[in-house]
Amino acid sequence: MIPTIEWRGKHVRMIDQRRLPQSIEWHTCRTYIDVIKAIESMVIRGAPAIGIAAAMGLALGAGSIKMKSGFKKRFDEMSGRMIKARPTAVNLRWAVERMGLVAEKMAVMPLEAIQKELKEESQRILDEDIEINKKIGEYGQHVVPRQAAILTHCNAGALATGGYGTALGVIRAAHEIGKKVRVFADETRPWLQGLRLTAFELMQEGIEVTVIADSAAGYLMRQKKADLVITGADRIAANGDVANKIGTYQLAVLARENVIPFYVAAPLSTIDLSIKSGDMIPVEERNGNEILYFGRRMIGPKGVKAFNPAFDVTPCKYVSAIITEKGLVKAPYRAGIKRVFAK
Amino acid sequence: MIPTIEWRGKHVRMIDQRRLPQSIEWHTCRTYIDVIKAIESMVIRGAPAIGIAAAMGLALGAGSIKMKSGFKKRFDEMSGRMIKARPTAVNLRWAVERMGLVAEKMAVMPLEAIQKELKEESQRILDEDIEINKKIGEYGQHVVPRQAAILTHCNAGALATGGYGTALGVIRAAHEIGKKVRVFADETRPWLQGLRLTAFELMQEGIEVTVIADSAAGYLMRQKKADLVITGADRIAANGDVANKIGTYQLAVLARENVIPFYVAAPLSTIDLSIKSGDMIPVEERNGNEILYFGRRMIGPKGVKAFNPAFDVTPCKYVSAIITEKGLVKAPYRAGIKRVFAK
Numbered sequence: 001m002i003p004t005i006e007w008r009g010k011h012v013r014m015i016d017q018r019r020l021p022q023s024i025e026w027h028t029c030r031t032y033i034d035v036i037k038a039i040e041s042m043v044i045r046g047a048p049a050i051g052i053a054a055a056m057g058l059a060l061g062a063g064s065i066k067m068k069s070g071f072k073k074r075f076d077e078m079s080g081r082m083i084k085a086r087p088t089a090v091n092l093r094w095a096v097e098r099m100g101l102v103a104e105k106m107a108v109m110p111l112e113a114i115q116k117e118l119k120e121e122s123q124r125i126l127d128e129d130i131e132i133n134k135k136i137g138e139y140g141q142h143v144v145p146r147q148a149a150i151l152t153h154c155n156a157g158a159l160a161t162g163g164y165g166t167a168l169g170v171i172r173a174a175h176e177i178g179k180k181v182r183v184f185a186d187e188t189r190p191w192l193q194g195l196r197l198t199a200f201e202l203m204q205e206g207i208e209v210t211v212i213a214d215s216a217a218g219y220l221m222r223q224k225k226a227d228l229v230i231t232g233a234d235r236i237a238a239n240g241d242v243a244n245k246i247g248t249y250q251l252a253v254l255a256r257e258n259v260i261p262f263y264v265a266a267p268l269s270t271i272d273l274s275i276k277s278g279d280m281i282p283v284e285e286r287n288g289n290e291i292l293y294f295g296r297r298m299i300g301p302k303g304v305k306a307f308n309p310a311f312d313v314t315p316c317k318y319v320s321a322i323i324t325e326k327g328l329v330k331a332p333y334r335a336g337i338k339r340v341f342a343k
Numbered sequence: 344m345i346p347t348i349e350w351r352g353k354h355v356r357m358i359d360q361r362r363l364p365q366s367i368e369w370h371t372c373r374t375y376i377d378v379i380k381a382i383e384s385m386v387i388r389g390a391p392a393i394g395i396a397a398a399m400g401l402a403l404g405a406g407s408i409k410m411k412s413g414f415k416k417r418f419d420e421m422s423g424r425m426i427k428a429r430p431t432a433v434n435l436r437w438a439v440e441r442m443g444l445v446a447e448k449m450a451v452m453p454l455e456a457i458q459k460e461l462k463e464e465s466q467r468i469l470d471e472d473i474e475i476n477k478k479i480g481e482y483g484q485h486v487v488p489r490q491a492a493i494l495t496h497c498n499a500g501a502l503a504t505g506g507y508g509t510a511l512g513v514i515r516a517a518h519e520i521g522k523k524v525r526v527f528a529d530e531t532r533p534w535l536q537g538l539r540l541t542a543f544e545l546m547q548e549g550i551e552v553t554v555i556a557d558s559a560a561g562y563l564m565r566q567k568k569a570d571l572v573i574t575g576a577d578r579i580a581a582n583g584d585v586a587n588k589i590g591t592y593q594l595a596v597l598a599r600e601n602v603i604p605f606y607v608a609a610p611l612s613t614i615d616l617s618i619k620s621g622d623m624i625p626v627e628e629r630n631g632n633e634i635l636y637f638g639r640r641m642i643g644p645k646g647v648k649a650f651n652p653a654f655d656v657t658p659c660k661y662v663s664a665i666i667t668e669k670g671l672v673k674a675p676y677r678a679g680i681k682r683v684f685a686k
Binding site: 184 | 597
């Protein structure tokens with residue numbers, strides 16, 4: 001599997017996810033601003049992956065600071081800008097805060113030691129993320145029947161994380177222990193992460209995958225062609241409401257209507273205890289041109305407007321369980337989430 | 344407005360809907376086979392429009408028959424092939440049967456008279472369709488509040504009919520009498536009829552339109568940004584179940600979940616009394632490449648499969664009313680549909 005993001009000496013490089021799967025291009029970031037731009041422009045996407053990118057970006061930023069005096073102020077500025085790269089996925093803020101704690105803890109040390117430690121911390125965030133995904137997979141595979149057709153949305157795979165994946169981690173784990181899984185991947189407009197990334201990852205793994213238009217998910221469920229739905233998450237509120245890629249809410253409603261379990265796989269770093277309910281999660285609206293253009297080609301009539309929310313919020317009542325690295329959380333979610341954090 | 348389809352002397356021409364709105368190209372059909380190919384390949388689409396095309400195609404076919412002996416056999420053969428061009432929209436069969444009745448009635452007449460009458464009948468089907476749409480609009484506009492945000496799917500407009508449209512006919516009629524309507528158009532993958540055709544028609548009419556990804560429809564409804572949903576239909580069973588563009592079922596479920604009325608606008612020729620319930624409506628599966636390719640460019644990973652049902656069936660329990668040229672039909676639908684046919 002291609003690494004989603006990695007240190008290459010003094011630079012960070014990431015696979016350009018806008019070009020996959022037709023071409024495999026590395027995108028090198030030399031400054032923290034390069035990383036912010038890469039996150040904003042979807043070179044890298046997926047809540048855990050942008051958390052890792054943010055950490056590495058701050059390590060790059062810290063590395064560029066020449067004098068110890070004023071380090072904290074400059075680092076905090078960089079952190080403030082990094083956090084704004086995308087508003088919905090809370091992993092970004094989580095990673096920035098974790099890097100901030102390291103910077104604080106190291107404050108008395110020489111500049112070079114702080115810089116080295118921040119770089120190492122960013123690598124630890126990456127390494128831990130892969131371990132966490134594997135644990136999510138271990139817990140999650142139990143919800144997958146021996147033979148199962150699984151519907152997923154967007155890409156919550158290796159490319160959305162440090163590696164292995166959350167929703168796709170569960171699918172991988174089920175496949176690895178010999179369960180017969182077949183996957184239906186929503187193409188996931190407008191960026192087509194399902195068609196381009198999820199299908200690509202699963203084919204590399206030898207897992208059977210069939211792409212469908214986002215509009216066909218309900219039909220699929222009504223035809224009893226999907227046994228369960230699993231998605232990732234960009235932010236989960238303290239009450240269990242889930243912000244995830246636009247279209248997730250629809251899937252959850254349709255799953256309930258068709259009596260199909262709907263699971264969310266996510267690390268604890270995606271759970272935002274500071275937010276009481278999903279209504280308070282900021283939903284990013286991206287440029288309408290993402291819908292109107294294909295590459296440089298305008299598809300719609302001249303001057304047409306588009307509304308392009310990148311995420312939606314699924315009320316927890318539609319969620320069968322949240323699969324974390326510390327086990328499954330089920331309703332009532334507020335209590336369950338508290339418990340899992342106390343583990 | 345550009346005519347969807349028309350007679351030009353001995354030939355039938357139609358606007359090539361695959362090229363809209365970027366280019367306005369006429370597609371000329373000289374034989375009934377040309378018409379079948381145009382229907383199959385989506386040069387023309389929309390249940391009422393392909394009914395009209397089928398009628399004109401049979402008139403072309405009849406016109407090519409050189410001898411009266413064997414006319415009926417040859418005409419029936421052509422009819423059989425025409426009916427198979429696309430399986431879901433019943434208007435195709437309806438139009439073919441109507442042309443068959445004319446051929447039968449005219450059987451004793453000279454060949455040229457039969458041919459002339461069939462051509463005229465096809466023009467009558469077109470003219471009547473526009474009148475029917477206007478009546479649907481008149482009845483339907485009553486369900487539209489004075490100020491309304493309306494969500495629609497695919498294109499059930501002038502381009503899907505002889506002119507004016509069914510779902511868009513209702514919107515046009517509401518606009519014409521001065522109601523303040525704003526439309527959200529689902530882009531409607533894979534063919535993007537919403538983005539390319541519905542947005543185009545509404546902008547020409549001066550009706551405010553905003554395109555959304557199909558996945559954003561649920562979010563829109565949950566945010567209370569849509570007051571009602573209106574779609575067209577490809578076939579309605581005797582119990583009121585509605586086959587329409589893939590994704591319609593999802594909209595209907597989401598509308599009910601969010602307490603938003605869901606209307607279907609369709610002429611009586613779309614109602615198939617011979618089919619008891621929606622489960623018996625054949626759902627066309629089209630080539631997966633419609634999802635995997637954009638123009639000639641493959642988007643997904645090499646060798647990936649796609650499942651591409653072109654329609655789905657919405658159980659009548661989700662439908663607030665069916666708007667026909669003879670008024671609104673509401674639940675219980677079986678009785679209501681019988682009544683409207685008796686009018």
